[in-house]
Structures are given as C-alpha cells and as structure tokens.
Amino acid sequence: MHTTALLRAARDARLAPSILNSQPWRWRTGGSALELHADPARQLPHIDPHGRLMTISCGAALHHARVALSAAGHEPVVDRMPDPGRPTLLARITIGPARPPTSESLAAYDSMRRRRTERRPFAADARVPAEALTRVRAAAEAERAHLYVLDSPDVEYLRYAAQGAHTITAHDTLAAAELRQWTHRDNAADGVPPATVVPDAPRPVPVRDFGLGAEAELPPGSGDDSGAEYLVVATSGDEPADWLGAGEATSAAWLTATTEGLGASPMSEVVEIPGARVLVRTLLPTREQPQLVLRVGVPPACGPPPSPRRPATGVVTEG
Numbered sequence: 323m324h325t326t327a328l329l330r331a332a333r334d335a336r337l338a339p340s341i342l343n344s345q346p347w348r349w350r351t352g353g354s355a356l357e358l359h360a361d362p363a364r365q366l367p368h369i370d371p372h373g374r375l376m377t378i379s380c381g382a383a384l385h386h387a388r389v390a391l392s393a394a395g396h397e398p399v400v401d402r403m404p405d406p407g408r409p410t411l412l413a414r415i416t417i418g419p420a421r422p423p424t425s426e427s428l429a430a431y432d433s434m435r436r437r438r439t440e441r442r443p444f445a446a447d448a449r450v451p452a453e454a455l456t457r458v459r460a461a462a463e464a465e466r467a468h469l470y471v472l473d474s475p476d477v478e479y480l481r482y483a484a485q486g487a488h489t490i491t492a493h494d495t496l497a498a499a500e501l502r503q504w505t506h507r508d509n510a511a512d513g514v515p516p517a518t519v520v521p522d523a524p525r526p527v528p529v530r531d532f533g534l535g536a537e538a539e540l541p542p543g544s545g546d547d548s549g550a551e552y553l554v555v556a557t558s559g560d561e562p563a564d565w566l567g568a569g570e571a572t573s574a575a576w577l578t579a580t581t582e583g584l585g586a587s588p589m590s591e592v593v594e595i596p597g598a599r600v601l602v603r604t605l606l607p608t609r610e611q612p613q614l615v616l617r618v619g620v621p622p623a624c625g626p627p628p629s630p631r632r633p634a635t636g637v638v639t640e641g
C-alpha cells in the first residue's frame with residue numbers, strides 16, 4: 323500500500339496550471355490506486371464547450387502527480403482513460419517498483435513549486451538559448467504529443483490568428499461574462515487574480531485580454547515580446563485521450579522551461595476560436611491538431627505573484 327505517497331502526489335498536483343485557474347480536477351485514493359477525475363462542474367461552458375481545455379488542464383495535473391511520485395522515489399504506473407463507461411475518469415495511477423529519484427525528477431519537482439504563468443512581455447535583448455529550447459521540446463516529445471517552435475514567418479501568421487481570435491472574443495458577451503466570473507472570485511482559492519495580469523499593451527502577437535482594463539495590476543516592465551518564442555503543442559488526434567496527452571506534454575515542457583530559467587504563458591484563445599485554430603494548424607508541418615500555444619522567453623528577475631489553489635480537502639478524497 324502506498325496511500326501516503328499517492329495522497330501527497332495528489333496534493334502536490336494542485337500546483338498544476340489550468341484554464342483560468344479553474345482547477346477542474348478531483349483526485350480519489352482507493353488504497354493502492356489514485357484516480358484522476360475531470361470535474362465538469364468547473365468546465366467553462368462557453369469558452370470551452372467540448373472540455374478540451376479542461377482535459378488539457380487535467381493532463382497537466384496528471385503530469386505533476388507523476389513528477390511528485392518520481393521525485394519521492396516511486397515509479398508511477400498510469401492507466402489512461404481506464405473505463406470507457408466513465409468518461410470523467412481520466413487516469414488511474416498505481417505505484418511500480420521503487421526507483422531512486424533522478425536529478426531530472428528532482429529538478430522538475432522543484433520547478434513545480436516555482437512555476438508561474440508569466441504574462442509580462444519578454445525583453446528583446448535576452449533571447450531564449452537554442453539548447454534550452456531543444457530541451458523543452460524534448461521534454462514535450464517524450465510525452466504523447468509533439469511540440470513545434472514557430473519560425474519568424476510563421477509567427478506573423480500566429481499574429482493573424484491571435485488578432486482574429488481577439489476580435490471575435492471582444493465581441494462575445496458570453497465569453498466576457500465567463501472571463502469576468504473567473505477574474506472576480508468571491509473566494510481566495512481559484513480564478514485569475516488581477517495582480518497576475520498586465521494591462522493591455524501592443525505586442526507582436528496579442529495575448530488574451532482578460533477584460534480587466536485598469537484593474538490589471540501587474541506592471542508590464544520594459545519588454546515588448548520581441549524576445550518571445552512561440553511553441554505549439556500538437557497531437558495527431560483530437561479526442562479526450564489526445565487532450566490529456568497534450569496537457570501532460572504542456573506540463574513537461576513548462577517545467578523544463580522553468581528549470582532552464584525561462585518564463586512561459588499559454589495562449590489558448592487561438593485554439594478556442596475555430597477559425598484561428600485552422601490557421602495555426604496550417605503552420606504545423608504535419609497538419610496535426612494544435613492543442614495549445616506556449617509563449618516562452620527570458621523573464622524579469624522577480625517572478626509574478628502566485629495564483630491561489632483550492633485546499634486539498636476540496637480536491638482530494640480518501641476512501
């Protein structure tokens with residue numbers, strides 16, 4: 323029985339990134355297994371009607387739990403989508419043979435606790451080292467997804483996709499209402515705090531406008547995003563199992579980027595709006611399914627404030 327280790331991994335996995343910090347997951351331990359369930363009550367019905375971003379978020383939490391177990395010297399054995407009759411049951415984790423933690427798993431665990439969404443523009447004078455980008459890509463590719471680094475001409479097309487998505491969202495009152503709901507929480511446990519959002523500013527590729535206006539509190543600094551790289555996480559299929567894999571790959575890439583001293587923020591508007599998604603798809607040499615874009619760069623020395631998490635009691639059930 324490894325109940326204590328599994329419980330600890332589930333608690334640590336609360337640190338995973340999620341769409342609008344909705345934390346749409348539940349964990350259940352049953353003796354020797356830990357189950358990950360999507361929590362449809364936390365799905366964003368308008369922004370994410372099919373649950374793709376919810377499932378990607380759960381995939382990130384699954385990868386975080388795997389990292390926590392590996393760093394504690396336990397080999398995680400994962401059965402994904404184990405019961406077709408229960409679609410919200412996304413994974414069942416058991417523990418394999420003991421295995422001493424590697425320096426990589428310890429570094430990833432450390433990064434789990436330091437990683438934050440960095441929304442400030444990245445400075446032009448600090449480029450992302452090519453070797454760091456290679457390691458970030460390798461981390462994602464070791465999961466069940468691919469990661470493509472866009473070259474300069476393709477970044478121009480990403481800009482068109484992001485501008486289009488931006489314009490459509492700006493005229494969507496239901497999307498605005500959902501954004502408002504998740505940026506104005508009456509609890510201190512979930513949602514996107516205005517202290518982590520920068521005011522709207524011109525950038526080569528626009529990022530999500532949370533609609534906060536003057537309420538966005540994070541000073542943007544002097545960067546203009548000309549030092550940013552744009553990475554596309556993609557999968558060959560577009561089913562829930564692919565979304566889960568994309569989430570695991572996103573987490574693997576993001577934790578590696580953190581270890582490399584890089585900052586990152588996802589850009590999901592370009593996959594939420596179908597027309598923008600089609601355009602991003604044409605940028606991939608394989609015409610795979612784009613699942614998320616990560617904006618990556620060299621961050622300011624001092625990180626942004628943390629976003630809250632729900633207490634373990636609301637997320638992890640024993641029994």
Ligand SMILES: Cc1cc2nc3c(=O)[nH]c(=O)nc-3n(C[C@H](O)[C@H](O)[C@H](O)COP(=O)(O)O)c2cc1C
Nearest residue numbers: 339340341342343378438439530588589590591629
């Ligand atoms: C699937 C997914 C989509 C996301 N989309 C965006 C986005 O479009 N813009 C953004 O600024 N952050 C985005 N994020 C980041 C979340 O807002 C962030 O993870 C959450 O607020 C928690 O903050 P933290 O990452 O600093 O812990 C996304 C995260 C995930 C997992």
